[in-house]
Amino acid sequence: MRLRTVLLTAIIVALSASGAAAPAGLSATLSDLMARLQLQHAKLWFAGKLSNWSLANYEIQQIDANLEATSRLLANPSQAERAKEQMRAVRQAVQSKDVPAFMASYAGLTNECNGCHRSSGYAWIVMQVPLTLPVPNQLFVDQVSEGRAIANATCGTCHVVADAAKEAPAFRPSPPTFPEIISRPSFSADGLRHFLTSGHRRLGPDQAMPNPRLSESQVEAVVAYLETLRADKQR
Structure with a gap:
């Protein structure tokens, strides 16, 4: 709430200084955009740093949309152009899945944000590369x-994981493929969790599968992968 108040005050002063006549509610809208961009800026850092390229692409799309909306509300729309230009370098690094290039372009983006603040007379609003996670309830690694x-x-080694036409299981007769498993009416995320967290040495109806002894985070990653496979198949 305190940050929101500071941002709102800064925008009101900026509009007053520029002589622009702002309609009622305009400052609050711009303040909301700044708050969104700050959060997305932080999320983008951890997504790219941890090579979660799908999430990084998503955050880039959100930032692009909010920068475009911001430029329409600024007294001088060109102030947002340099940040937009730097976003192209960030996007290229993400598309190339290049972590060092991402980190360098992200630093450039952060500098452009601060340059815009300074040129607008708000040098005390300083962005930086995030030091801690922006939210405690989101996983930034690519779980899938x-x-x-x-x-x-x-x-x-035993199961065909993705495409039966491209993989050859080691055993005959082979265990069910992952595409077969996710197509079963009985398949569920909770059922898979229960199966993989069993304390028994061997698993399955015939006790034919050695227990992989996965950690909780590994089980959740496998569940996420199979749920994604099923969702992709149903689309």
């Missing part, structure tokens, strides 16, 4: 990719 890697490394 981790689940895919765990499934291939742990389950792939």
Whole structure:
């Protein structure tokens, strides 16, 4: 609330200084956009740093949309152009899945944010590379990719993990493929969690599967991967 008040006050002063006649509610709207951008800026950092490229792309889309909306509300719309230009470098790094390039372009984006603040007369609003997670209830690693890697490394010796036409299981007769498992009416995330967290040495109806002894986070990653496979198949 305190940050929101500071941002709102800054925007009101900016509009007053520029001589612009702002309609009722305009300052609050711009303040909301600034608050959104600050959160998205922080989320983008952890998504890119942890190679969660899908999340990074999502945050870039959100930032692009909010920068565009911001430029329409500024007295001098060109103030947002340099940040938009720097976003192109960030986008290229994310598309290339290049962590060092991402970190460098992100630093450039942060500098452009601060440059805009200074040129607008608000040098005391200083952005930085985030030091801590912006929210405590979001996972920034790519859980689905981790689940895919765990499934291939742990389950792939016996099961066909993704595409039966491209994989050859090691055993005949082969265990059910992952596409077969997710197509079963009985498949559920809770059921899979219960199955993978069993304390028994061997699992399955015939006790044919060795217990992989996955950690809780690994189980959640595998669950996320299989749920994504099922969702993709149903689309």
